[in-house]
Amino acid sequence: MSNAPAPPREGRTLPRPPDRRPGRPRRPSLRNGRADRITLALMLGVPALLVVGLVWLPALATVALSFTRWDGIGGPETIEWIGAQNYVDAFTIYPPFEPALRNNLVWLVVLFAFPTVLGMLLAVLLDRRLRGGSLYQSAFYMPVVLSLALVGFIWQLVYSRDQGLLNAFLALAADAPPVDWFGDPDINLYAVLVAAGWRHTGYIMLLYLAGLKAVDPSLREAAAIDGAGPVRTFTRVVFPALLPINLVVVVVTVIDALRAFDIVWVINRGRNGLELISALVTSNVIGEASRVGFGSALAVVMLVISLVFIAVYVSTMLRGAYR
Amino acid sequence: MHHRPPGPPGPARRSLLRGMAGAGALLALPGLGGCGAGRRTDPDLVTMASNRANPAQREAVAESVGLFEAASGRTVEINTFDSTSFQESLNNYLQGTPDDVIAWFAGYRMRFFAERGLISDVTPVWERHFQGAFTDQVRSLCTADDGRQYMVPDSTAPWAVFYRRSLFEERGYEVPATREEFVELCERMRADGLEPLASGIREGWPAMGMFDHLNLRINGPEYHLELLNGDHSWDTPEVRSVFGAWAELLPHHQPDPLGRGINEAQTALVRREAGMMLCGLFITHVFPEGEDREDLDCFPFPEFDPEIGADAVEAPIDGFMVSGDPRNAEGSHELLGHLGSLEAQELYTAIDPQALPIHQDADTSGFTGLDARVSDMINAAGALTQYMDRDTRPDFASVVMIPALQRFLRQPDDLADLTASIQRQKVSIFGR
Numbered sequence: 001m002s003n004a005p006a007p008p009r010e011g012r013t014l015p016r017p018p019d020r021r022p023g024r025p026r027r028p029s030l031r032n033g034r035a036d037r038i039t040l041a042l043m044l045g046v047p048a049l050l051v052v053g054l055v056w057l058p059a060l061a062t063v064a065l066s067f068t069r070w071d072g073i074g075g076p077e078t079i080e081w082i083g084a085q086n087y088v089d090a091f092t093i094y095p096p097f098e099p100a101l102r103n104n105l106v107w108l109v110v111l112f113a114f115p116t117v118l119g120m121l122l123a124v125l126l127d128r129r130l131r132g133g134s135l136y137q138s139a140f141y142m143p144v145v146l147s148l149a150l151v152g153f154i155w156q157l158v159y160s161r162d163q164g165l166l167n168a169f170l171a172l173a174a175d176a177p178p179v180d181w182f183g184d185p186d187i188n189l190y191a192v193l194v195a196a197g198w199r200h201t202g203y204i205m206l207l208y209l210a211g212l213k214a215v216d217p218s219l220r221e222a223a224a225i226d227g228a229g230p231v232r233t234f235t236r237v238v239f240p241a242l243l244p245i246n247l248v249v250v251v252v253t254v255i256d257a258l259r260a261f262d263i264v265w266v267i268n269r270g271r272n273g274l275e276l277i278s279a280l281v282t283s284n285v286i287g288e289a290s291r292v293g294f295g296s297a298l299a300v301v302m303l304v305i306s307l308v309f310i311a312v313y314v315s316t317m318l319r320g321a322y323r
Numbered sequence: 324m325h326h327r328p329p330g331p332p333g334p335a336r337r338s339l340l341r342g343m344a345g346a347g348a349l350l351a352l353p354g355l356g357g358c359g360a361g362r363r364t365d366p367d368l369v370t371m372a373s374n375r376a377n378p379a380q381r382e383a384v385a386e387s388v389g390l391f392e393a394a395s396g397r398t399v400e401i402n403t404f405d406s407t408s409f410q411e412s413l414n415n416y417l418q419g420t421p422d423d424v425i426a427w428f429a430g431y432r433m434r435f436f437a438e439r440g441l442i443s444d445v446t447p448v449w450e451r452h453f454q455g456a457f458t459d460q461v462r463s464l465c466t467a468d469d470g471r472q473y474m475v476p477d478s479t480a481p482w483a484v485f486y487r488r489s490l491f492e493e494r495g496y497e498v499p500a501t502r503e504e505f506v507e508l509c510e511r512m513r514a515d516g517l518e519p520l521a522s523g524i525r526e527g528w529p530a531m532g533m534f535d536h537l538n539l540r541i542n543g544p545e546y547h548l549e550l551l552n553g554d555h556s557w558d559t560p561e562v563r564s565v566f567g568a569w570a571e572l573l574p575h576h577q578p579d580p581l582g583r584g585i586n587e588a589q590t591a592l593v594r595r596e597a598g599m600m601l602c603g604l605f606i607t608h609v610f611p612e613g614e615d616r617e618d619l620d621c622f623p624f625p626e627f628d629p630e631i632g633a634d635a636v637e638a639p640i641d642g643f644m645v646s647g648d649p650r651n652a653e654g655s656h657e658l659l660g661h662l663g664s665l666e667a668q669e670l671y672t673a674i675d676p677q678a679l680p681i682h683q684d685a686d687t688s689g690f691t692g693l694d695a696r697v698s699d700m701i702n703a704a705g706a707l708t709q710y711m712d713r714d715t716r717p718d719f720a721s722v723v724m725i726p727a728l729q730r731f732l733r734q735p736d737d738l739a740d741l742t743a744s745i746q747r748q749k750v751s752i753f754g755r
Contacts, residue, residue, distance in 0.1 A: 072414055072415075073414060074439065093751060095726060162583065163587065163590075180579035180581070182525060182582035183525060183581030183583065185733060268525050268581075271527055271726050272581050272726070272729045272733070284718070290414060290718065291722065291752070
């Protein structure tokens, strides 16, 4: 009985199954099947959780703590809310704050002006496959991989007032009186910037080297055929093709300038002419009886400055993506 | 960790993280300590955190603890940490799962942890082992505001003016007792082509020694401790007179001290380029063992005011405390009882050249000339202080005073503005 009506129905519905059947197995990745939803949730959810847990929550906690006086011991009930007092103190009665802002700015300008340009120049030269190119390459990149303690030690040997290489050389060559490279607050920032630039140059060089390798050789050939010399080829053809790398270099340099910390910390804990916001945050927050609230206020100031650059960067990226 | 290959989102994320150094430092509990739960029950195991990290100190701790292990049948696990990072992370460390016994400093910095309940009362150990073993002064440095003891002291590394005996004999210099004699000696040394006072304070904290000693000699130990406790204003003639006296001594210091590490300054004394140095007994580490170390001698910082005298000694005392909730309380107390004992102190201080025993009955007959002299200074002391960063709030010492003292060394003539700035920051930190 049940078989009787089946043939005609089958006959009527016959065109449909072929329609659906090929569609079903082929499109599950577009429709959200169960497995897809799990995959999606995992791929978005885990990074989102990490970002929220490791970036946003600590950032918000820092902002909240910046309105408190707290020494980091005991639970939340030991936190004393004092409003914007920390910010007022930082801007009015905390002598190292203003030099720190200025020094961070100097750091940024100098990093852009010298090591970045030098790193690009080195990359262009090394990209021409000189003999022993990889040797130079590793020599210039070496400072980037050296440990902090070693970098401090190396520059101590160079800059020490009494026993340093530089003063010994100056005395020998020009009979100059010893210069207090680390202690004189008018010059020690620039002395340290040479050390920082020494590291930064190698890093920028490597970035540009990678970028140059990725430039299509036919571009250069075309330029050469059109009669452009090496300088013109670089400025008019290659450099514009490096736009993504240039953007990364700008961001990396800005960020390196804002978070500059290790070298000044090793030398004198970021004091006496070497004040940087990151060093002030650290010296306030670490140690016994730490000033977590005040240190957080300084960190928030740094965060706000970073946000300006991040906003510029992100908007540039988004504009690029929509174009 | 410095540089990684950049992807566009990478740097942005890193900068955010960096911007949150404040919160990050809170979360990043240092990799100190931490033991399995099963070991909590082992009655024979005591764990110990030590910041005495140079080779002589390590050996001295190991020897002393070995003696305890042999006598008690317990096992002691020693975790040694670099002393600077230990100090920077102790706050977090004590709130995590600390070792049972922790090496630390007496005075303000011990009291601070006692008040916060991060270390536990060891009065029973004092009652059982140390009746009459230490002077009342030492006992009070190990006592918190609740009147109970939280630390067992074992050694001290006092401050004095160090010099090479052979250099003084060669040139016919006399040890100065008063400010006039001191300045006179400095002038003679300069005439002889020496730097009178070695000075290296790139690290910041060594600058505190000169302030402390001048304040102790000019305003007296009582005022000094009250000032550091936050009881007085810093914007006063008393404080300015200390800086004024320091400014008069500055021409006798090695020039450009802010770029010179304390080790480099000590080296100047070793090399006979400098005549004297105000320093802690830890200066012995840079003098090679043997002839050079035997040549090292010292005298108390001279008297500036006859009414105040020169008998206050800056003698930072080190000792051991027990964490707030020790795994093995009984074993920890036993270990403390051993570490403070005469036997342990004599064993320890014989190996570590910078340490002197603090026990009253310590046998001084075997002392070198230098140790005997320092020991006499302590025994005759009218007051013992601990050094500025141990006698006041650590945040005030490091965040306010170090930059202030460095500024003074750059611009010694701008005193009124300097003391006013210190006072403003002091009010903000002490809240009074």
